[in-house]
């Protein structure tokens with residue numbers, strides 16, 4: 001056994017997502033949750049990669065600014081994340097209302113799309129940041145209008161990009177995925193582990 005000289009910091013999850021909270025626990029480090037009030041507005045001409053990377057950094061930096069009011073622990077690392085669904089050149093965030101959810105699911109029906117998730121880690125003490133993203137391909141089975149209506153009526157789509165949750169009833173709509181499942185759920189945990197290595201933080 002080698003001696004463990006790695007740093008064990010506190011993680012601060014800059015998110016209100018219950019899925020991200022559950023997933024980050026897999027890293028086995030102490031976690032505090034501080035939802036970020038950062039704006040999710042982006043310019044029309046940004047690429048999917050730009051959107052998820054910039055927004056994840058924006059969310060983490062907003063929480064870092066808030067933490068300055070408290071006494072920041074030097075070893076705290078703030079983690080921000082953002083997920084979008086991309087169908088050809090259509091970018092889908094969370095639906096505005098049930099009608100929007102129905103429209104998104106009608107577009108996704110019977111086709112493959114990409115889920116982009118950005119992750120940003122910001123060190124509280126000096127604002128050093130590392131940011132990256134992952135892409136997962138998801139193919140949905142063809143859905144009838146009645147099936148989409150019934151799914152929308154469950155209320156599940158409303159807080160999720162692309163109006164579905166692969167980890168819940170939305171699993172029944174998905175035919176195949178290619179890539180990181182956790183990326184679709186909203187936090188690619190192995191990418192978080194890779195980014196944390198940049199701060200000499202090792203996790204199992």
Ligand SMILES: Cc1cn([C@H]2C[C@H](O)[C@@H](COP(=O)(O)OP(=O)(O)OP(=O)(O)O)O2)c(=O)[nH]c1=O
Nearest residue numbers: 015016017082083160161164165166184185186
């Ligand atoms: C595609 C898909 C998305 N999602 C979720 C992940 C994200 O929580 C959400 C996309 O919205 P985001 O804006 O990425 O995140 P959020 O508003 O839920 O939380 P915060 O900004 O505070 O971190 O969609 C699923 O839970 N399952 C899925 O299958």
